[in-house]
Amino acid sequence: MSETAPPPEAPVKAPISRLWVYARHHWRLLLIGGILSFAGGLTGLIQPLIAMDVIDTLSSDESLARPLMLLAAVVLVGGALSAFGPYLMQIAGQDVVLTVRKHLIGRLVRLEVSEVDRLKPGDLVSRLSSDTNLLRTVASTTVIGGVTDGFMIIGGIALMAWLDLVLFGTTMAMVVMVTVMMLVIMPRIQNATVDSQKALGDMSSLLERIFSSFRTVKASSAEAHEIARLEGAATVARDRGVTASLWEGLAGVAAWLPINVAFLMVLGVGGARVADGTMDVSTLVGFLLLLFYLMGPVNGLVASLSQLQTGLAAVQRVEDVAVLDAEKPAEATLVPTGSGPARVTFEDVTFRYAEDLPYVHHGVTFTSAGRGLTAFVGPSGAGKTTVFSLIERFYPITGGSVTVDGREVREWPLTELRGMIGYVEQDAPVLDGTLRENLVMAAPDARDEDIETVLKQARLTELVGKLPDGLESAIGYRGTTLSGGERQRVAIARALLRKPRLLLLDEATSQLDATNEAALKQVMLDAAEQTNVLVVAHRLSTVTSADQIVVMDAGKVRAVGTHEELVEIDELYRDLATSQLLAAE
Numbered sequence: 265m266s267e268t269a270p271p272p273e274a275p276v277k278a279p280i281s282r283l284w285v286y287a288r289h290h291w292r293l294l295l296i297g298g299i300l301s302f303a304g305g306l307t308g309l310i311q312p313l314i315a316m317d318v319i320d321t322l323s324s325d326e327s328l329a330r331p332l333m334l335l336a337a338v339v340l341v342g343g344a345l346s347a348f349g350p351y352l353m354q355i356a357g358q359d360v361v362l363t364v365r366k367h368l369i370g371r372l373v374r375l376e377v378s379e380v381d382r383l384k385p386g387d388l389v390s391r392l393s394s395d396t397n398l399l400r401t402v403a404s405t406t407v408i409g410g411v412t413d414g415f416m417i418i419g420g421i422a423l424m425a426w427l428d429l430v431l432f433g434t435t436m437a438m439v440v441m442v443t444v445m446m447l448v449i450m451p452r453i454q455n456a457t458v459d460s461q462k463a464l465g466d467m468s469s470l471l472e473r474i475f476s477s478f479r480t481v482k483a484s485s486a487e488a489h490e491i492a493r494l495e496g497a498a499t500v501a502r503d504r505g506v507t508a509s510l511w512e513g514l515a516g517v518a519a520w521l522p523i524n525v526a527f528l529m530v531l532g533v534g535g536a537r538v539a540d541g542t543m544d545v546s547t548l549v550g551f552l553l554l555l556f557y558l559m560g561p562v563n564g565l566v567a568s569l570s571q572l573q574t575g576l577a578a579v580q581r582v583e584d585v586a587v588l589d590a591e592k593p594a595e596a597t598l599v600p601t602g603s604g605p606a607r608v609t610f611e612d613v614t615f616r617y618a619e620d621l622p623y624v625h626h627g628v629t630f631t632s633a634g635r636g637l638t639a640f641v642g643p644s645g646a647g648k649t650t651v652f653s654l655i656e657r658f659y660p661i662t663g664g665s666v667t668v669d670g671r672e673v674r675e676w677p678l679t680e681l682r683g684m685i686g687y688v689e690q691d692a693p694v695l696d697g698t699l700r701e702n703l704v705m706a707a708p709d710a711r712d713e714d715i716e717t718v719l720k721q722a723r724l725t726e727l728v729g730k731l732p733d734g735l736e737s738a739i740g741y742r743g744t745t746l747s748g749g750e751r752q753r754v755a756i757a758r759a760l761l762r763k764p765r766l767l768l769l770d771e772a773t774s775q776l777d778a779t780n781e782a783a784l785k786q787v788m789l790d791a792a793e794q795t796n797v798l799v800v801a802h803r804l805s806t807v808t809s810a811d812q813i814v815v816m817d818a819g820k821v822r823a824v825g826t827h828e829e830l831v832e833i834d835e836l837y838r839d840l841a842t843s844q845l846l847a848a849e
């Protein structure tokens with residue numbers, strides 16, 4: 265994976281409509297929560313009117329009990345509605361996050377291998393966890409809260425206009441000022457949030473990089489350097505977070521200041537009008553209470569708009585991943601998968617990993633049919649591992665034909681194609697979890713007897729006996745509690761458990777001790793009696809046991825034969841056998 269590859273920044277159309285796509289499945293809960301919150305807000309709006317009634321009652325002979333009880337009831341009901349409504353919307357918000365996460369998980373795990381080659385896993389993790397979390401509030405309380413606040417403001421303004429047009433005009437000038445400032449500030453909040461989330465993604469990527477090669481970092485005494493890089497990324501995240509907060513703070517001030525100015529102006533203008541008798545005291549008090557009350561919705565609306573920008577930034581980052589190329593989920597097919605060892609043919613195959621990269625295969629041709637062992641040898645970078653990637657259809661070929669059982673791999677449904685293949689990668693083929701979880705990963709329905717059989721085949725029975733909890737023992741992140749040879753045999757056992765018709769084995773280049781090497785060779789030969797085994801060979805003992813050896817050099821097949829034949833006819837093979845392969849013995 266390229267460390268320098270940029271994260272995907274595909275253009276995303278209208279994040280707001282994408283947000284709706286995610287939120288619309290939960291519209292009922294959102295609507296009920298919204299209506300309850302709105303009703304709660306309405307009770308706040310009518311409180312000033314009841315207060316006016318209380319003041320008017322003071323100057324009459326009527327009892328205060330009725331308006332006061334009404335006021336108390338409105339406060340209580342309003343409080344209950346204002347608590348329950350947002351709670352329902354929070355539930356809806358969590359549901360929206362779950363929807364987005366499921367969507368992302370489905371995409372991430374099915375991404376094309378070529379996409380993953382250029383991505384940083386840490387950044388993807390950050391998008392799945394941190395960015396989606398930002399959507400929680402936005403998809404729930406923000407939008408509904410903003411709409412509620414908007415209605416409150418409209419209602420409040422209408423009431424103001426009804427109460428007194430002069431004071432209304434004074435207030436409106438301030439409302440226009442708030443609107444203009446918001447138009448300037450809001451896009452800046454969104455940009456700052458994208459930057460800040462990107463910095464978090466970078467930090468996660470660095471951390472992932474360190475932990476994926478933790479021993480190398482330590483052995484290279486690179487801790488201080490890595491810590492400095494990580495702290496640098498954390499500082500960038502902090503700085504960008506501060507920038508986003510600055511804009512959010514400015515938005516708050518931009519709303520608060522004009523409303524307070526309006527308050528003073530209404531007090532001045534209203535006071536003068538009360539003094540010259542053109543206005544009642546109760547109207548002025550009602551107007552001021554309304555203005556005071558509107559501060560809440562105005563601040564709420566501004567906060568909602570700020571949060572919306574944050575959410576839209578998150579949608580943008582989530583969508584960047586959602587548009588990457590992914591393999592299609594398995595569909596039901598009627599393709600007959602056959603039985604017995606599968607035949608593989610390469611016919612004049614050309615291939616390169618990307619359009620801007622050089623060709624890796626320049627017309628590769630070979631056939632591997634039936635039971636037995638086919639070994640691939642050649643200098644490093646000759647294209648041997650690539651042969652396996654093309655059989656597994658991790659990448660599409662550029663030219664020629666790759667067939668399994670006579671059918672082009674691109675025509676096989678992926679599930680069927682990969683279902684008949686057991687693939688053992690060269691590095692770290694063991695995952696975090698228990699030994700059993702590792703084994704049944706490719707064959708979830710495997711019975712205990714099957715597991716026992718493959719453990720025997722892979723010469724692992726003794727190891728399982730030694731582990732504290734046998735098959736249920738945790739074997740550490742990437743199988744760190746196992747030796748290199750044991751890890752390989754666990755990976756082979758996993759591949760054998762799915763009873764493959766074709767076994768692809770990328771032999772480790774590292775030295776194995778004699779016992780492990782002999783065990784591995786025997787496992788391979790046993791498997792070759794049952795099925796078609798293709799192995800990228802780095803050891804002479806493997807190639808001398810092979811039924812057929814394919815010698816590759818610079819993306820071409822230069823010779824095919826047995827060890828004895830090739831020693832006679834192929835100079836490169838002779839060199840390899842006597843130098844590299846023998847050296848690994």
Ligand SMILES: Nc1ncnc2c1ncn2[C@@H]1O[C@H](COP(=O)(O)OP(=O)(O)OP(=O)(O)O)[C@@H](O)[C@H]1O
Binds near residue numbers: 381642
């Ligand atoms: N994912 C990838 N993206 C781009 N280039 C790649 C990728 N994987 C391999 N290559 C390049 O393709 C060429 C062939 O690689 P391949 O792994 O098939 O060689 P190999 O013969 O298996 O080598 P080795 O014996 O060292 O494992 C190399 O030059 C390598 O740099």
